Amino acid sequence: MRRDVHRSGRVWSEQALRVIADTSEALVTACAPGAEARWPALYAKSRTDGDRSMRTEALEALITGEWELASGAWQDTELLLWKPPTGWFSINAFFAPGPGGAWRLRNWYVNFEHPTTRTDSGLDTFDLIVDLVIDPDLSTLTWKDEDEYAHVRRLGIITDTEHQAVDEARAQSLAMLEERRGPFKDAAAWADWRWDPAWPAPRLWQPVQGAERPLSG
Structure with missing residues (x-):
């Protein structure tokens, strides 16, 4: 289970994944339609309604620390995710049905x-809004959600320390x-x-209340 955990300690989202490989270089996990998830209710509604302003409202809830999680399920794509243990990013490959219904790589995505x-x-992390979308042939790059990233920076949701780490990442x-390293x-x-x-x-893993704790090592 991958969780986004806010610095307040509250869980922002949960996503059930399947472990494909676990090495010193990276943890590789996968997801497919039907995988269980929990997301902020406003964020889930913004996706359903196509209302991006509601997504902004959901992000602003990080200031007050007040949000509700809604149960959901992964849809539409298959995902293969490469996460180095100390990296401030993960590299994701998204797959979707192509002509004739055969699944194929849709794009790479650096989160x-x-x-x-x-x-x-499983693992805890926290999404830092901005992303990099890369074409399947690795030829074209597009930065995504720069506007939202600037907005949450102004609100102080992402700290100066986190901003510096994102720039380095x-x-x-x-x-x-x-250099064609890692998954590339x-x-x-x-x-x-x-x-x-x-x-x-x-x-999703359902822990006994109070049993959740970080592992040592």
Whole structure:
């Protein structure tokens, strides 16, 4: 289970994932339609209604620390996610049905977020809004949600320390792309990856109350 945990200690989101590989270099997980999730209710409604202003309202709730989570499920895409243990970003490959219904790599996606903290149920991090979208052939880059990132910076939701870490992570991820390191080294193999239909949709881990704690090491 991947959780976004705000610095107040409150959980912002939860996403059930399947572990594909766990090495000293990175934790690789996957997701597919039907995987269980919990998101801020306003954020979920903004996606359903296509109302981006409601998404902004959801982000502003981070100031007050008051939000409700709504249960949901991953939809439309399959996801393969590469997360280095100390990195302020993850590299994601999104797959979607193409012509004829065959699944294929839709795009790469660099998500800027806190380094990983391991827990009994999986990993904790926190999304830092801005993202980098990369075409399947690695030729074209597009920065995403820069406006929202600037907004939450003004509100103080993202601190100066976090902002500096994001700037460094931007440079690191671009260098990885340029030098074909990490998942980009095996881009063809990643593009050929497919979710096994025999795998059940990931379900959220339900801890006994008070049992959740970080793992040592």
